[in-house]
Amino acid sequence: MKRYGLTFLILAISAILTGGCSLAGGGTPDEQSLPVVRIADGIGSAPYREGVFINLQAAISNADGAISRVEFTIDDRTISQIDAPNPEGLVQFVVTEQWQADGTGARLLRVSAVRDDGVSGEASVMLNVVAADSAPSDTGQPTTVSTSAPAIPATISPPVTLPPPTTAPASPAPPTASTGGGTPEAVFNRLQNVRSGPGLNFSRVGTFSSGDRTPILAVNPGGDWFKVRFGSGEAWVFAPYVDVTGNISNLPRESGPPTPVPQPTAIPTAPPPTVAPDPQLPNLTVTDIGIFVPSDGSSQPRCGVPFVARVTVRNTSDVPTSTGLTLIQNVHVASGTVNGSSGLSLIPVDIGAQGSHTVEYTFTIDTFVNEEQRVEFIADANNEVAESNENDNRNGITYVLQSGEC
Structure with a gap:
């Protein structure tokens, strides 16, 4: 397929002239195509x-679709290899694996994504394993930052409204003994929603309670949803929220039922009746929100200057729960453009009755200078925690991005 001589020279010069600007800003084509x-x-x-x-x-x-495998290694020892991890050819996908911690001390976790041509990208992090009779250290008390926040503007889309959970058709399947060669099980340490398919657009069909466990039957292609036994049938749960016993690497990959088509919502003729909070369910609220610029201690973000957004997720109930996925995002108010987001990085954390958890995320915003922007704070962004009140999980701070380093 190689061509030489004058034709090759002309093509090379043309590529340099037409692509020089993009290469200067984003690296070589090989770098841009790395997983x-x-x-x-x-x-x-x-x-x-x-x-x-x-x-x-x-x-x-x-x-x-060119990603041939994803490898998980601990101290350069392969603990899992997922072949053909992206059968649907998605631009981004999630892989989930489990590891039984062995050996105390610092352990190096490395995750590598390898293309068909052998080119790979990787990331690594240190894991600290302590003796079984040791208690992991506390993360400390949250810092309180009090900042008033205006109402959420209409330009920012609210979370998808889903029907309330219904009573499970039957009690989850009784626990079965887990052995190395047996069926793996999902173990629930909090109240968790159960859905008819692998996604938030599928209806909720019930819940599992803390202490429940049930067999895992399959994993979706993205690795972030488990198909499980639910009563006398089958349903789906969000994988990052459950503990797993047994080996899931050999389970079948299933896409689940077809994605449901949204139906138009009828306009109510009268306001819905007020429903009293369920004392058996937790309730998450977003409090103590704030933004500050570490370089000068001010609360005024400037273009190109890093600033920190902080929020406390509080459980106002007497039921222990999880924070769910916490999401912090920066939004241009006029257009609704999200120009900064914490994505999947602020993972769920368990909190006790009347407990709280404080998280931070650093932004550097360099678009829409001198225009109104808003930092949005959302608890349980995936709407996977069944709550007594699903309408108090968001809050925000509006500001005007000043010129700075741009």
Whole structure:
């Protein structure tokens, strides 16, 4: 396929003249086409007890059907290899694996995405494994930042409204003994929604309670949803929210039922009746939101200057729960453009009754200078925690981006 001589020279000169600007800003074509691997930020942030199963998750981007395999290694020892991990040819997909922590001390986790031609991208993080009788250290008390926040503007889309959960058709299947060669099980340590398919656009069909466990039957191609036994039938749960016993690497990959087509919502003729909060369900709220610029301590973001957004997710109930996925994003108010987001990095954290958890994310915004922007703080962004009130999970701060380093 190579061509030489004058034709090759003309093509080379043409490529330099037409592509010079983009190469200067983004690297060589080979660099731009490398798979990008990002391990969820919460992994490795706290010690793990020896012997526990750890759910490992990574997002693979700049990807397509040419990704031949994804490898998980601990201290350069392969613990799992997922072949053909992206059968649908998605630009970005998520892989999930589990590892039973063995050996105390610092352990190096590396996740590699390898293309058909052998070119790969990777990411790594250190895991700290402590003795089984040791208690992982506390993350400390959250710092309180009080900042008033205006109402959410109409230009920012609210979370997808889903029908309320219904009573499960039957109690989840009784636990079965898990052995190395047996059926793997999902173990629930919080109240969790169960859906008819692998996605938030599928209806909720019930919940699992803390302490429930059920067999895992299959995994969706993205690796982030499990098909499980639910009552006398089957349903789906969000994988990062469950603990796993047994080996899931040999389970079948299933896409699940067809994605449902949204139906138009009828306009109500009268306001819906007020429903009293369910005391058996947790409730997450977003409080103590704030933004500040570390370089000068001010609360005024400037173009090209990093600033920190901080939020406390609070459980106002007497029921222990998870924070769900916390999402912090920066939005240009006039257009609704999201020009900064925490993505999947602020992973769920368990909090007790009346407990709280504070997280931070750093932004550097360099678009829409001198225009109104808004930092949005969203608890349980995937809407996977069944709550007594689903309407108080968002808050925000509006500001005007000043000229700075741009």
